[in-house]
Amino acid sequence: MALLEVDDLTVQFYTEDGVVRAVDGFSYEIERGETFAIVGESGAGKSVASLSLLRLIERPGEIVDGEIRFRGRDVLGFSQDELRQFRGNDAAIAFQNPEAMLDPVYTVGEQIVETMRAHDIATGEAARDRAISLLERVDIADPESAYTDYPHELSGGMAQRAVIATALSCDPDLLILDEPTTGLDVTIQAQLLETLTDLAETFDTAIQLVTHDLGVVADCCDRALVMYAGRAVERAPVEELFYDPSHPYTAGLLASIPRIGDGRDRLPAVPGSPPDLVQVPTGCRFHPRCPYAEDVCATRDPKLVELETGNPVPDGRRPDHASACHEHTGNLEGGLDYEVRIVDDRGNDSTDSSGQDGAVSDGLDGAESDGQTDDETAPDDPETGGDHGERSR
Amino acid sequence: MSIVRYTLRRALTSVPVLIGATALTFGLVHLAPGDPIDVLVGFDHVDPATRASLRAEYNLDRPLWQQYLLWVRDVATLEFGESPITGRDVGPTVAGRLPHTIALGVSAWLLSLAIGIPAGIVAAVDDGGPADEVSRIGALVGIATPNFWLGLVLLFVFGVQLGWVRVTPPDAPLASLEMAWFMVLPTITLATALAAVVTRLMRSSMRRELEREYVRGARARGLRERTVLLKHALRNSLTAVVTVAGLQIALLLDGAVVVEQVFSWPGMGQLLVESISRRDFPVVQAVVLLIAVATIVANLLVDLAYAVIDPRIRHDR
Known part of the structure; x- marks a missing residue:
């Protein structure tokens, strides 16, 4: 049994323009201690997917379908009191905008202590000591003074760390981080990611990390789910996602990562913008932006399937690598015309057509991508650090 | 700072x-x-x-x-001179009336907060539900009712018809049970409009805070709903209410002018009206000055209350 099992999660928002399915039939699992990424453009529904796990969706939104099981317990069936005890204690979240998550009129320390008291973790002097040591653990330079600071007195990076310290205060089994590096400058991002990787190891906490930044995914995640317009389009272990992206949207995201030392002008690798969720495109939601789209893509909605067999995947479970593209059920005539180029640190070049149709052609402006952003965010990832998984079309 | x-x-x-x-x-x-x-x-x-x-x-x-x-x-040096009309010292004349006005003003003020703040919270939490509607209508009626009319109606019903209270103040010291009983009606009269204003203000202010991200954040941390509402949302909502409640202290003195007439209450408002009609300028001067000073002090207290409630204000300059 996985720590977290999400089955067919569907979340709707009732807006003036119509019903928006921000999350549509999401299934995935997170194992104990694992770092799982949800990747996608803004507006794809990543934050909604995260808030749903703690049932924090408010009017006019609603979880309309699906199941969330945490250590086998049915989260959507919790009573108000069970839910309260679950939040913060079993699963904790750090919002996208950390400063706004804390109440402006209480100090950081007061709010950490308050969280621990709500879950009977610690009180009084013990709570204070624990809060300060947590602030220290998330690498806040002067934890004593951060403890008595009000949220507005912290910088963006410090506020993010303070919120993470608060989230860790009750030893949650699952930590949900919504865009933890957004809005921070690059060096602070790198430090924060390092802190996170450390924390995940020492606390043995599973992390669901929501991001639009594939560099972050390469740096510290085990598995990833790529989200497009409320749907999961690809789910894979991180190396496989980078070396063998099996959905054109994933390939496009990889191609759009900027790279140091690349003098060429880059065009957006995924042209256009995400669809209006009130009126989603027919068939595959990505087809209007997909360079490989054929007639079938506009009429038939591809399911998440196993790459080799084309069999639909059972909810949220293995196989490791699944993708929602007609290519994998043999319905695409032309195939996916892109290839992976892997460049190692010494500049050696090798081409890996990785089971695609393989013909080198320029589907899109010769756009190229990198498995990860370079040195500044990815110092020493054992999996991908040596090489650059690279695609060219 | x-x-x-x-x-x-x-x-x-x-x-x-x-x-x-x-x-x-x-x-x-x-x-x-x-x-x-x-x-x-x-x-x-x-x-x-x-x-x-x-x-x-x-x-x-x-x-x-x-x-x-x-x-x-x-x-x-609190030397206000003597009244050319009565020949008495102005200072003691005003000071003699002051406790009555303060007693009435403070009890009306406390009553209006005791009604307005909880009613506003309930209305905000109930947002659009029956309790919200009831408080909305109640507040509307409260604001629209002129206090002199309300005072006369209360006096007529409870004083004349039912005979539960006296029509004029009893001949008793201010701090006595008879006096406290008599003060019920003037207090209600004076408090009604303010309670209505506080209710509406508290509701809108609380509603706005409940939409804020830190409220969702507090729930995400697993705090009890009572804590989320009364410790976090309420404290943030109070700044707007404190402003109005503080400034209302001065308005209560104005309101007292009318209400004290209706209830023959021997306070400063009644003194002011009497003195104006007698052209007793030193007394008018002293009372007006006192109201002005009270307003300034109330303003100062409001600003201090802000700083206590919201740390951003005291750090900001």
């Missing part, structure tokens, strides 16, 4: 306002038509020499600014 420095700073900015208030109060009497000497001598014909000596005695022959400074010096 520390709370002490913030307090000093705010207190200092009150000084020019105080100077303005005293100048206006002083000028008020001098703008009024007629010669004070006429009032002093009861509009009798007196010879010019007596007039001149009276002028000199009351410093009325000096330039206006000197008269102002002399008056300020007297006022600062």
